[in-house]
Amino acid sequence: MTGRLGVWFMRVLAHVPLPALRALGWCLGQLAYLLAAPRRKVALRNLALCFPDVSAAQRRRWARETFVVFSQTWLDRSWLWFAPREVVQRRVRLQGALAELEGDTPTIIFAPHFYGMDAGGTALTLHTPRAFTSIFSTHPDPAVDAWFMAGRQRFGDVRMLNRADGVKPIISNLRKGGLLYLLPDMDFGRNDSLFVPFYGVQAATVPSLPRFARLGRAKVIAMVTRLTPTGYCAEISPAWPGYPSDDVAADTALMNANLQRYIDVSPGQYYWVHKRFKTRPEGEPSVYS
Numbered sequence: 001m002t003g004r005l006g007v008w009f010m011r012v013l014a015h016v017p018l019p020a021l022r023a024l025g026w027c028l029g030q031l032a033y034l035l036a037a038p039r040r041k042v043a044l045r046n047l048a049l050c051f052p053d054v055s056a057a058q059r060r061r062w063a064r065e066t067f068v069v070f071s072q073t074w075l076d077r078s079w080l081w082f083a084p085r086e087v088v089q090r091r092v093r094l095q096g097a098l099a100e101l102e103g104d105t106p107t108i109i110f111a112p113h114f115y116g117m118d119a120g121g122t123a124l125t126l127h128t129p130r131a132f133t134s135i136f137s138t139h140p141d142p143a144v145d146a147w148f149m150a151g152r153q154r155f156g157d158v159r160m161l162n163r164a165d166g167v168k169p170i171i172s173n174l175r176k177g178g179l180l181y182l183l184p185d186m187d188f189g190r191n192d193s194l195f196v197p198f199y200g201v202q203a204a205t206v207p208s209l210p211r212f213a214r215l216g217r218a219k220v221i222a223m224v225t226r227l228t229p230t231g232y233c234a235e236i237s238p239a240w241p242g243y244p245s246d247d248v249a250a251d252t253a254l255m256n257a258n259l260q261r262y263i264d265v266s267p268g269q270y271y272w273v274h275k276r277f278k279t280r281p282e283g284e285p286s287v288y289s
Contacts, residue, residue, distance in 0.1 A: 091231030
């Protein structure tokens with residue numbers, strides 16, 4: 001019942017003018033920063049580890065911003081997934097190396113966890129007719145899960161694959177000339193992860209990007225989606241040259257290095273509330289104690 005009411009409320013919010021919706025998100029974000037103490041501590045700890053030379057005051061401003069942007073982008077899913085197509089097209093811009101999306105070369109889109117990632121996925125489906133695959137985890141509330149699935153498949157030729165489906169359908173779609181929207185920048189635990197630097201800290205990182213690129217004979221591009229006053233801007237990078245190489249660890253480290261460059265442009269819009277350094281190398285204590 002709670003999930004159904006929440007989805008109904010989002011349908012109502014789709015009609016609210018964007019400035020008012022963003023103002024509501026700002027208020028909710030400020031409240032969340034004050035009340036969600038455990039997640040606030042995680043964000044501040046992540047920022048301290050990644051930006052040790054930045055002042056504590058600036059890190060607090062970024063942490064507060066990350067709660068505000070989280071709240072604003074959550075509310076924005078109302079119009080992203082319920083507003084008329086022309087409204088979504090007006091508010092979501094796709095720019096950069098758009099020629100990389102043309103043709104039928106197997107392509108992996110590295111889409112790190114900036115809060116606007118769902119808007120970026122929508123921008124892609126509005127821009128290209130190519131088959132588009134994304135990997136998801138099931139939400140525990142069936143109503144919310146159905147809403148997420150319908151929203152992400154609203155436009156274009158989108159196929160959502162559960163992580164439990166395995167690698168075969170992913171590689172099959174790539175080899176047929178499809179697009180893969182991949183978000184491998186979280187801590188998924190020790191299994192199958194490599195420890196490579198992220199802002200100078202050893203971070204458990206799944207090497208799925210270079211492995212899928214090699215198996216699917218795919219090129220890799222990046223897409224970073226940032227919140228703007230009028231909606232979102234999703235930017236496509238040129239294909240990464242020489243990627244993947246024969247060194248999976250080096251390729252995974254390069255992914256993190258590129259991610260750092262993207263984050264440095266707007267640190268407050270990245271997903272700092274996740275325990276990115278939860279999994280530690282053997283013998284190292286937790287950084288969140």
